[in-house]
Amino acid sequence: MNPRLLRWLLPVLLAAGFLVGWQVLHGQLSPSRRFLLPDLAGLIGAFREHGAVLARAAGYTGLAALGGFGLAVVVAVVASVLLASSELARTALYPYLMILQMVPVIVIAPILILWVGPGWPSVIIVTFLISFFPLVVNTTQGLLSVELAQVDLFRMARASRLQAMFLLRVPAALPYFFTGLRISAILAPIGALTADYIVGTTSGGRSGLGITALLFSARNEIPALYATAITGCLLGFAFVGVVSGLAWLTLHRWHDSYSPSDK
Amino acid sequence: MNAPAASTVPPLIRMQALTKRFGAGLPVLDALSLDVAVGEFVSLIGPSGCGKSTLLRLLSGLTPASGGHITVAGRPTGETGDLAYVFQDPTLLPWLKVAENVETLLRLRRMPAAERRRRSAAALGLVRLTDKARAYPRQLSGGQRMRVSLARALALEPRLILLDEPFGALDEMTRDRIGEELLAIRERQQWTALFVTHSVAEAVFLSSRILIFAANPGRVVHDLPITLPYPRNHDTRLAPAYLGLVAEVSAKLRAVEESAGTIFTAA
Numbered sequence: 001m002n003p004r005l006l007r008w009l010l011p012v013l014l015a016a017g018f019l020v021g022w023q024v025l026h027g028q029l030s031p032s033r034r035f036l037l038p039d040l041a042g043l044i045g046a047f048r049e050h051g052a053v054l055a056r057a058a059g060y061t062g063l064a065a066l067g068g069f070g071l072a073v074v075v076a077v078v079a080s081v082l083l084a085s086s087e088l089a090r091t092a093l094y095p096y097l098m099i100l101q102m103v104p105v106i107v108i109a110p111i112l113i114l115w116v117g118p119g120w121p122s123v124i125i126v127t128f129l130i131s132f133f134p135l136v137v138n139t140t141q142g143l144l145s146v147e148l149a150q151v152d153l154f155r156m157a158r159a160s161r162l163q164a165m166f167l168l169r170v171p172a173a174l175p176y177f178f179t180g181l182r183i184s185a186i187l188a189p190i191g192a193l194t195a196d197y198i199v200g201t202t203s204g205g206r207s208g209l210g211i212t213a214l215l216f217s218a219r220n221e222i223p224a225l226y227a228t229a230i231t232g233c234l235l236g237f238a239f240v241g242v243v244s245g246l247a248w249l250t251l252h253r254w255h256d257s258y259s260p261s262d263k
Numbered sequence: 264m265n266a267p268a269a270s271t272v273p274p275l276i277r278m279q280a281l282t283k284r285f286g287a288g289l290p291v292l293d294a295l296s297l298d299v300a301v302g303e304f305v306s307l308i309g310p311s312g313c314g315k316s317t318l319l320r321l322l323s324g325l326t327p328a329s330g331g332h333i334t335v336a337g338r339p340t341g342e343t344g345d346l347a348y349v350f351q352d353p354t355l356l357p358w359l360k361v362a363e364n365v366e367t368l369l370r371l372r373r374m375p376a377a378e379r380r381r382r383s384a385a386a387l388g389l390v391r392l393t394d395k396a397r398a399y400p401r402q403l404s405g406g407q408r409m410r411v412s413l414a415r416a417l418a419l420e421p422r423l424i425l426l427d428e429p430f431g432a433l434d435e436m437t438r439d440r441i442g443e444e445l446l447a448i449r450e451r452q453q454w455t456a457l458f459v460t461h462s463v464a465e466a467v468f469l470s471s472r473i474l475i476f477a478a479n480p481g482r483v484v485h486d487l488p489i490t491l492p493y494p495r496n497h498d499t500r501l502a503p504a505y506l507g508l509v510a511e512v513s514a515k516l517r518a519v520e521e522s523a524g525t526i527f528t529a530a
Contacts, residue, residue, distance in 0.1 A: 149354045156323050156348055157371040167371070171358045254358045254399045 065192035068127025084143035126195035142176025293480035314481025347416035
């Protein structure tokens with residue numbers, strides 16, 4: 001069978017099988033428990049009914065995720081260049097970078113609200129905290145993973161530190177940077193959604209997917225909760241898709257991970 | 264160019280009691296005194312640990328000497344700009360196209376773009392890779408990558424080229440071909456070469472002079488002129504004189520390796 005066709009057909013078949021299984025499972029539940037797993041019609045109904053609300057919430061959470069993610073990228077790149085340039089900085093700062101990732105969001109959430117207020121600013125800070133670490137670790141590793149002989153080559157040409165950084169280390173770090181970016185792109189929307197759940201606000205109609213889930217949950221609207229979860233997944237896919245596209249654009253011409261297979 | 268009388272030409276490289284030591288123990292290079300004249304092609308051969316590669320690193324200024332003096336064109340190492348180094352691996356930057364790789368070192372010297380392009384085109388022509396100028400390194404074979412690495416060195420228009428086992432990873436056919444190309448380029452250009460290798464046949468084919476090193480401590484035990492006339496080509500490899508020299512150098516090298524462990528070897 002045509003392998004290209006198979007690449008499309010297999011996931012589609014799997015999805016169809018999954019939906020059929022879902023529907024069958026729904027039918028198998030006793031009527032009193034069917035609300036736990038709405039049927040497909042119920043799900044579509046939920047999207048119809050709450051589509052506008054979900055879209056607005058997804059937009060809000062998406063923007064907040066983008067804000068925190070973007071901030072994480074900028075700070076991580078600057079920090080990585082600093083860390084890669086100085087062994088002293090690495091030794092001194094590394095433990096604290098890890099602490100940044102270990103910060104329990106739920107615990108500091110009330111503090112954040114006191115500091116910067118609920119909603120937008122808090123959500124961005126939490127998203128930043130969640131997506132920063134994979135970026136800074138991978139990028140620093142990349143900046144340091146230059147072949148010794150290439151460093152010698154630059155030394156022999158009496159390249160300045162700036163030249164060695166921007167003509168050698170930064171390009172060499174790109175594949176590592178994108179590895180970190182992919183991980184963070186998965187974490188950022190989930191982080192923003194969770195943050196919205198904890199530190200979000202309903203005031204001014206500026207609620208994200210987290211607050212929306214909270215409201216649906218309070219009103220016991222189970223199909224709408226499923227719809228919210230699916231919307232969150234779609235947001236995550238959008239992030240990962242864009243980042244994968246950027247990685248492809250940057251790396252596919254020269255990096256080995258994109259070489260055409262010789263099968 | 265009008266060459267002055269041989270006696271008045273100062274050596275390109277002058278080493279006096281050159282010593283290199285890493286930590287305690289026997290020096291990697293022990294009081295080496297040696298001159299290399301302009302235009303020589305000198306191969307360095309010997310067991311591993313005899314300091315051949317260290318000598319190239321000393322010459323390039325990558326590592327400082329522990330004792331003695333070393334000058335290139337009358338100046339201390341690290342100050343001469345007209346020196347090129349070819350590594351064991353091609354060490355190309357995979358994110359740059361072939362032509363850009365050849366230009367890299369020129370760019371680091373802030374050479375104007377037009378001059379860079381002229382030199383890179385000329386160097387790629389010399390290694391016969393003009394048609395690959397816009398390819399990425401991963402699209403090239405191992406031999407082609409090494410030729411790009413060579414072109415990058417030639418683009419510097421150096422007076423001295425240091426080659427550290429550059430063809431060691433290539434198959435024999437490719438290796439022989441590149442060696443022939445290197446000599447053909449040398450016919451048209453004037454540079455002096457120091458060439459580290461493990462292959463006696465390669466050393467004899469390329470060189471005007473072979474230095475056989477011994478280890479522990481690293482020192483030169485034989486300094487052999489190779490009198491085969493240039494230009495040399497694939498026919499040279501069949502000449503009895505060439506085969507005789509290969510046998511002679513091999514025998515000397517074997518004697519050095521067999522006496523390894525004893526410090527007092529006849530020089």
